[in-house]
Amino acid sequence: xxxxxxxxxxxxxxxxxxxxxxxxxxxxxxxxxxxxxxxxxxxxxxxxxxxxxxxxxxxxxxxxxxxxxxxxxxxxxxxxxxxxxxxxxxxxxxxxxxxxxxxxxxxxxxxxxxxxxxxxxxxxxxxxxxxxxxxxxxxxxxxxxxxxxxxxxxxxxxxxxxxxxxxxxxxxxxxxxxxxxxxxxxxxxxxxxxxxxxxxxxxxxxxxxxxxxxxxxx
Numbered sequence: 001x002x003x004x005x006x007x008x009x010x011x012x013x014x015x016x017x018x019x020x021x022x023x024x025x026x027x028x029x030x031x032x033x034x035x036x037x038x039x040x041x042x043x044x045x046x047x048x049x050x051x052x053x054x055x056x057x058x059x060x061x062x063x064x065x066x067x068x069x070x071x072x073x074x075x076x077x078x079x080x081x082x083x084x085x086x087x088x089x090x091x092x093x094x095x096x097x098x099x100x101x102x103x104x105x106x107x108x109x110x111x112x113x114x115x116x117x118x119x120x121x122x123x124x125x126x127x128x129x130x131x132x133x134x135x136x137x138x139x140x141x142x143x144x145x146x147x148x149x150x151x152x153x154x155x156x157x158x159x160x161x162x163x164x165x166x167x168x169x170x171x172x173x174x175x176x177x178x179x180x181x182x183x184x185x186x187x188x189x190x191x192x193x194x195x196x197x198x199x200x201x202x203x204x205x206x207x208x209x210x211x212x213x214x215x216x217x218x
Contacts, residue, residue, distance in 0.1 A: 003030040004083065004216060005058035010035070011067030011089070011201075012155050015145030018066065021205035024213055030058075034069075036146050036155075045158040049075035056080055062216050065090060066201050067181065068159050074168060084216055088174045088208070089182065089198050092167040096186050105160050143202075172215055174208075176200045191215075 006029050008019045016033035024031055034055055039048055053076050062084045065073035070090025077085055091097060103109065146152070167189075176196020177184045184192065191211075196204045 001028075004028060005030050005032060005061040006216065007032045007034055007056060007061050007063050007073075009052075009063065009065040009069035009073050011069050012159065013144050013146040013152065014066070014069075015143060017145075018143050018199075018201050021202065021209075022212070023209055024216075028213065029216070032058075032061075036151065038148055038151050039154045043154070045072070045075055045162065046078070048072070048158075050079050052076055053079045062086065064088065064212075067198065068155060071159065071162055071164075074164070074171060077168070084172060085168070085170065086172045086174065086212070086215060088201055089176060089179055089196075090173070091182055091187070092171055092173055092189075093164045094162050095165055096182065096188065098181075098183055098186055101160060111157075174211075174215075176204065 006024060008016065008022070008031065010016055010018050010033075013036070016035050019031075019033055022031075034052065037048075037052070040051075043051075049072055052072065056076075060081055060083045063073035063076060063082050064086045065071070066088045067090050070087030073085055073087065074092070076082075094102075173187070173190035174193060175182070175184060175187050175190040176193045176198070178195055179198045179200075181198040184190075193200055193204055193207055196207075201208070
């Protein structure tokens with residue numbers, strides 16, 4: 001039997017090690033971990049997504065993206081045929097953004113984020129993973145691998161300015177009810193994970209390992 005290819009895309013600035021606790025049955029699935037590339041000069045999110053599809057070597061893969069990686073995999077489906085798109089701790093359109101992100105767009109406040117502050121691991125961890133950081137900072141040293149200023153500038157702008165307003169109804173959305181980056185009250189039509197925070201890829205991995213195979217095969 002041919003295995004089902006499953007590609008995982010991490011969140012903003014995060015390395016593929018955030019998926020180290022995710023284990024899909026090897027007899028059925030072949031997993032591939034994607035990582036962030038440094039964007040080209042003036043590259044749009046759409047062009048970046050197209051470039052990332054060059055890393056997909058299987059036909060009709062499953063794409064799974066976390067947070068900003070969830071936004072990216074939705075853009076990638078414009079260019080390749082997929083079996084399923086699953087997003088975790090992410091959004092299906094900019095209508096699901098919290099108010100502060102909408103404000104940041106209208107005021108261009110995101111341009112004022114001093115990036116040298118973000119390059120400090122603690123602040124980057126708060127920005128990428130949410131405020132409730134009770135894990136040790138060494139964890140973040142391990143999981144946040146992209147500290148390139150050009151990438152961070154670009155990534156933050158692409159999130160804030162994401163222009164999708166029409167939801168792709170086929171996207172499967174898994175979301176924690178304690179997510180403080182994308183609060184659940186703004187999210188519609190999702191599978192709710194009780195107690196799941198923005199980093200539930202790390203601490204709700206048992207739920208994900210149990211449910212992802214079913215969601216892919218359904």
